[in-house]
């Protein structure tokens with residue numbers, strides 16, 4: 001049996017939503033503000049007779065308007081499609097599914113729209129019509145479930161490197177090559193390495209808006225969900241740990257490689273990297289998803305709800321693209337011709 005939680009203002013029964021500016025639950029009717037870390041609406045939990053429909057959706061009835069809410073198995077927070085009241089599915093945020101921490105949204109929907117506009121700015125290859133015709137299909141603030149892992153890498157790495165010197169002796173060009181065997185060893189500690197725990201979210205998209213600052217995370221309370229969407233984790237912690245350890249190994253390798261740059265060539269010759277896992281936690285991180293429709297195609301954009309980092313691929317105007325490439329080709333040809341001209345004179 002699962003419960004639905006709704007968010008009602010204790011003063012006026014208005015609908016409470018999380019306000020990014022004040023970081024409080026806010027009532028738009030009476031301006032009442034409540035601290036999400038401690039707010040407790042007491043009796044307002046509703047036990048619903050949820051049931052499976054077509055084996056696909058769970059069906060709830062909305063406490064506020066009686067409307068039917070369909071949610072899938074993973075849904076942790078949503079809103080009623082009829083009255084807009086935010087809801088939390090208690091069964092998906094308690095017990096094994098209770099997150100330890102949450103980074104509350106710092107930026108709202110308006111900021112996401114603003115960043116989208118900035119993202120278009122100065123993109124000369126963007127089709128002109130995109131700016132006027134593209135429409136927001138959906139803008140969604142979603143809490144993405146993550147597993148975060150601490151880990152320490154004990155690493156040894158070997159490289160073959162060379163350094164070359166050139167000089168002239170009489171009529172001869174002399175090249176001297178020095179060969180080095182490099183050895184690096186050390187211990188690198190990693191804190192809160194994140195792995196996307198939702199099967200519904202595209203990991204590439206999620207990773208491209210990282211990093212999130214774990215230090216900003218609060219103790220989890222489902223009040224922070226008010227007005228947003230959330231899914232519970234659907235990816236196994238063990239599989240995720242393996243991904244985190246891969247990230248730790250890759251980062252260690254590039255950190256070590258960055259200490260070998262004062263050679264002319266350097267190639268890795270071997271490594272021994274052991275990762276020791278520390279603490280692991282289940283957390284919720286905020287992300288804005290923007291679906292934009294243009295000429296029957298969907299374009300997905302995302303903004304980090306904590307830092308405002310914005311990413312997404314824009315369509316390219318093929319004609320402009322070819323025109324610019326042709327322009328570059330002409331310039332290169334011209335430059336080569338000029339070089340040739342001077343070479344012939346010289």
Ligand SMILES: [Zn+2]
Nearest residue numbers: 009012027030
């Ligand atoms: Zn109120």
Ligand SMILES: [Zn+2]
Nearest residue numbers: 062065080083
């Ligand atoms: Zn409703």
